[in-house]
Amino acid sequence: MLKLGFIGAGTVGTTLAVRLSDKGYQVVAVSSRKRTSAEKLAQEVSGCQVYNTNQDVADAAELIFITTPDGIIASVASEIRWHTERSVVHCSGAASTDILEPARKLGAQIGAFHPLQTFASVRQAIENIPGSTFALEAEEPLLSTLKDMATALDGHWIELKASDKVAYHAAAVIACNYLVTLVKLATDLWQTFNIPPQQATQALLPLIRGTIHNIDTVGIPQCLTGPIARGDIKTIKKHLDALQEVAPALVSAYRELGRQTIPLALAKGRINQKQAQELQAILKQPD
Numbered sequence: 037m038l039k040l041g042f043i044g045a046g047t048v049g050t051t052l053a054v055r056l057s058d059k060g061y062q063v064v065a066v067s068s069r070k071r072t073s074a075e076k077l078a079q080e081v082s083g084c085q086v087y088n089t090n091q092d093v094a095d096a097a098e099l100i101f102i103t104t105p106d107g108i109i110a111s112v113a114s115e116i117r118w119h120t121e122r123s124v125v126h127c128s129g130a131a132s133t134d135i136l137e138p139a140r141k142l143g144a145q146i147g148a149f150h151p152l153q154t155f156a157s158v159r160q161a162i163e164n165i166p167g168s169t170f171a172l173e174a175e176e177p178l179l180s181t182l183k184d185m186a187t188a189l190d191g192h193w194i195e196l197k198a199s200d201k202v203a204y205h206a207a208a209v210i211a212c213n214y215l216v217t218l219v220k221l222a223t224d225l226w227q228t229f230n231i232p233p234q235q236a237t238q239a240l241l242p243l244i245r246g247t248i249h250n251i252d253t254v255g256i257p258q259c260l261t262g263p264i265a266r267g268d269i270k271t272i273k274k275h276l277d278a279l280q281e282v283a284p285a286l287v288s289a290y291r292e293l294g295r296q297t298i299p300l301a302l303a304k305g306r307i308n309q310k311q312a313q314e315l316q317a318i319l320k321q322p323d
Contacts, residue, residue, distance in 0.1 A: 043104060165190070224286075
């Protein structure tokens with residue numbers, strides 16, 4: 037079985053090490069800027085040894101994951117004397133394998149293995165990994181190894197080119213990070229009628245879960261509901277007037293989100309071109 041090593045023992049590195057070990061992979065080495073983090077990972081993974089240097093991990097393992105913060109992946113890769121029989125993989129969503137070029141020049145195989153999942157905590161991430169998609173960038177034979185890993189983690193995989201990575205990551209940010217922002221904006225509005233944020237969040241969560249369930253089972257655009265989906269111009273006007281009064285900072289975001297929703301309503305077939313044009317006019321950003 038391939039010997040795995042991890043340089044970086046944060047949430048992503050620990051999650052992958054634990055899950056891969058659970059699936060039978062041999063995780064033998066870890067290093068981290070904070071030794072306590074490396075020791076914590078090693079405690080979770082049978083047979084994993086903590087090393088003082090990144091070079092020691094590269095020497096001890098055959099496939100090395102660099103799971104440091106994105107900003108230092110390139111420098112970490114450049115400081116190691118790589119061997120020709122080694123493979124080195126990073127887990128950045130936005131960066132391509134180009135940042136591992138120093139390792140390739142020394143004869144190592146290079147790749148990227150990005151789990152399309154949120155990593156708020158190790159325990160939460162371990163629970164969420166099954167079913168996730170992994171974005172892969174590598175050449176054979178490493179590519180097949182990474183595909184097997186994604187499958188072993190009960191996930192799916194897609195192949196990306198270097199030029200795809202930034203758009204791929206931007207999509208992940210929109211779907212994940214900005215969803216958090218949207219919920220925050222919604223709970224802020226509830227405070228205008230004296231409902232505190234925690235209560236507002238708990239009230240909105242069933243709606244959010246229902247929406248995600250509909251996306252999964254009904255699909256886009258058929259799952260779209262609400263005033264734009266049904267061409268309810270009067271309600272949109274009321275929303276804009278109310279937001280202008282109680283939360284004027286949200287008006288611009290509401291307009292833009294509404295404008296982006298109009299094509300979905302058209303695709304669903306619930307509104308016609310005339311209604312779409314009327315909605316566009318109402319939601320147009322002022323000059």
